[in-house]
Amino acid sequence: MEYLEKWIMELAAEQGGVVRRSQLLDGGLTIGQIQRRRRSGLVEAINKFSYKIFEPQNHMDLLRGALVALPQGVVSHQSAAILHAFPTAPPSNPTVTVHHRGTHQFPGVTVRRCDDLDPQDTTLVRGLKSTTVERTVVDLAPWVSEWFLDRMTQDLIIDRRMSMDRFTEVVNRVARRGKSGSAALRSLLMARGDGNIMGQSELERLGGKLLLDPALPTFIPQYPIPWDDDKTWDHAAPGYLLALEWDSRKWHASVEAMDSDRQRDREAQAHGWLLLRFTWIDVTRRPLYVVREIKKVLAQREPQSRIS
Structure with a gap:
């Protein structure tokens, strides 16, 4: 009987403190023994198929x-x-x-x-x-x-x-x-996905309109990346070393490009810049969120006396 008790506890431990009625029967308990355990409080019926042996410990x-x-x-x-x-x-x-x-x-x-x-x-x-x-x-x-x-x-x-x-x-x-x-x-x-998507130029235009908020500094469109003259950011406020990119790409076409984006993010950080990215949903459905996030970041960054 001691072996049976140990087996039941080990089984319950593997199953979140719960065992099935069929498992107890297969393990050698009779229906009468299961009923006596219920009456004595050793097991608690969850439904007609299963019993709780002890309380689950976590998620x-x-x-x-x-x-x-x-x-x-x-x-x-x-x-x-x-x-x-x-x-x-x-x-x-x-x-x-x-x-x-x-x-x-x-x-x-x-x-x-x-x-x-x-x-x-x-x-x-x-x-x-x-x-x-x-x-x-x-x-x-x-x-x-x-x-x-x-x-x-x-x-x-x-x-x-x-x-x-x-x-x-x-x-x-x-x-x-x-x-x-x-x-x-x-x-x-x-x-x-494969449906139509807002063009990049249109998204940049809508994003640029959000940047006209009078509480924001001037953001320069198509700002050349200081350490890579062949590439630009969609908008940048060089006085705060803050750059913005508007992402209008489709998922299936953007995996490699987004891997590249992560590298650009790291390069910007290494040069003291912060690069923020916003999607079409951000711009079209949550414009106040976009402006609020930009303001929050600006409040944490000191204006720069020179561009690096």
């Missing part, structure tokens, strides 16, 4: 326990973003998704229901069944701003964690009319 334990108690469950939304180590991921409670007809309760875990989770949209991450990177982004669309969705997706593509083709396929398959988040996803694909 991962809650996810492990939920997947044991909800056999059709899949780690999803913000929790899937954490599992996949998204460069940018919104905080949240542990979250799993189950089929809309399945059991949908687990203490301490947000359980969402859906009827369109295709097997091809799931994968194993750190031993847990999870939505794929592409499906995770689609699932997060209703819960984050369009600006955050753009930044998150761009980061994943730049880091080569997600391809434009796979993402587009999932969006076209899942983002149906009326489904929450679909409009934002389709708008994003039109702007950053």
Whole structure:
């Protein structure tokens, strides 16, 4: 019996403090022994299929326990973003998704229901069944701003964690009319995917209009990079060693270019300059944010007596 107790505790430790009824029966316990354990408080019924042996200790334990108690469950939304180590991921409670007809309760875990989770949209991450990177982004669309969705997706593509083709396929398959988040996803694909996108000159014009704010210093368009005469920044305030770039590129065409951008960012920093980048969403949907960010940076930088 001592061996059986040890086995149950070790099993529960691997599964977030939760075991299935079938596991206990397969391990040698009888139905009567399980019922006596319930009455004595040694186990706590979560549902008719599973029992809690001890309290989960952290986010991962809650996810492990939920997947044991909800056999059709899949780690999803913000929790899937954490599992996949998204460069940018919104905080949240542990979250799993189950089929809309399945059991949908687990203490301490947000359980969402859906009827369109295709097997091809799931994968194993750190031993847990999870939505794929592409499906995770689609699932997060209703819960984050369009600006955050753009930044998150761009980061994943730049880091080569997600391809434009796979993402587009999932969006076209899942983002149906009326489904929450679909409009934002389709708008994003039109702007950053294979649809039409605002031209660079038009984006620079709109960005330049924001720089006419009287509280801002003069920004010079197409300012030559001091250490590279063959290249320019879209706008610069040399007196503050501050440069701006307006990014209108499509995702699938910009991965290598964005790698180059990171090198340019490092070069600017090495020469004492700060380079800020703003996207089409920033300029067209969040113009006050753009101006506010520029003002915030300027407040932290001393005017320069000479250009370096």
